[in-house]
Amino acid sequence: MNEFLHRGDNKKKFVQKMFDDISGKYDFLNHLLSLGIDLYWRRMLVKRLKLKNNQSVLDVATGTGDVGFAILKHHNVKIIGLDYSFNMVKHARQKSINKKVNDKFSFVQGDGENLPFEDNVFDALTISYGFRNIGHFEQAMSEFFRVLKPGGICAILEFQEPESKIFKSIYQFYFKYILPRIGAFFARSDAYRYLPESVQNFLNRKEMLKLMASKGFNNPQYEDLTFGVTSLFSAIK
Numbered sequence: 001m002n003e004f005l006h007r008g009d010n011k012k013k014f015v016q017k018m019f020d021d022i023s024g025k026y027d028f029l030n031h032l033l034s035l036g037i038d039l040y041w042r043r044m045l046v047k048r049l050k051l052k053n054n055q056s057v058l059d060v061a062t063g064t065g066d067v068g069f070a071i072l073k074h075h076n077v078k079i080i081g082l083d084y085s086f087n088m089v090k091h092a093r094q095k096s097i098n099k100k101v102n103d104k105f106s107f108v109q110g111d112g113e114n115l116p117f118e119d120n121v122f123d124a125l126t127i128s129y130g131f132r133n134i135g136h137f138e139q140a141m142s143e144f145f146r147v148l149k150p151g152g153i154c155a156i157l158e159f160q161e162p163e164s165k166i167f168k169s170i171y172q173f174y175f176k177y178i179l180p181r182i183g184a185f186f187a188r189s190d191a192y193r194y195l196p197e198s199v200q201n202f203l204n205r206k207e208m209l210k211l212m213a214s215k216g217f218n219n220p221q222y223e224d225l226t227f228g229v230t231s232l233f234s235a236i237k
């Protein structure tokens with residue numbers, strides 16, 4: 001039995017409020033609960049993009065902006081970070097000022113399912129640990145396709161369940177019993193119960209590839225990272 005909703009408009013409202021509430025603790029808990037491995041996962045995402053100078057990137061569900069900051073360490077590009085949570089955007093914007101990259105990284109509060117951009121404008125679109133949180137996956141994927149330029153890359157980092165039985169047991173124990181307890185100690189207690197349940201209810205690897213292909217993307221593929229706890233999906237418009 002699920003405690004939370006994993007599709008639809010009410011999920012969207014719940015997720016928006018939850019991230020508004022935990023925004024101040026998000027970075028700290030992210031690095032703590034992933035034991036710092038999230039930095040490596042985002043680096044792999046950035047490598048996959050193969051960006052060139054002056055290209056444009058849309059980071060959907062940017063949260064506190066860490067994908068964008070990882071990109072700007074290596075590339076001279078323009079980034080827009082879009083997020084549905086007002087408070088996550090506020091934190092991201094302040095971080096970009098502190099890091100003195102606010103001339104290259106701008107922010108929009110908005111919905112990944114209804115992007116406020118023209119067709120064919122971005123060279124790359126990234127979304128890291130955001131896609132699972134979206135209310136309508138089909139609608140969002142259509143929007144990603146629409147705003148990318150032909151030849152542009154869509155890259156998605158998302159949790160998956162490891163395929164190896166041993167790692168799956170370790171992962172399930174950590175995600176179900178350890179992570180919610182640590183999370184509850186520092187932040188809204190349901191947020192870290194929602195996380196494992198949302199992974200369990202998310203699309204699997206094959207369904208993700210099928211969804212990307214169904215919207216017109218070419219060469220959808222994935223790479224498992226860290227024993228398949230996370231997968232890096234990518235495809236070309």
Ligand SMILES: C[S@@+](CC[C@H](N)C(=O)[O-])C[C@H]1O[C@@H](n2cnc3c(N)ncnc32)[C@H](O)[C@@H]1O
Pocket residue numbers: 012015016019030060061062063064065066067082083084085088110111112113127128129130133134135
């Ligand atoms: C787990 S955080 C990921 C943040 C960041 N990308 C990272 O790698 O740390 C998920 C983010 O997805 C955002 N989100 C959820 N639904 C969204 C939607 N429909 N449109 C845009 N952002 C959304 C949340 O507000 C939250 O900031």
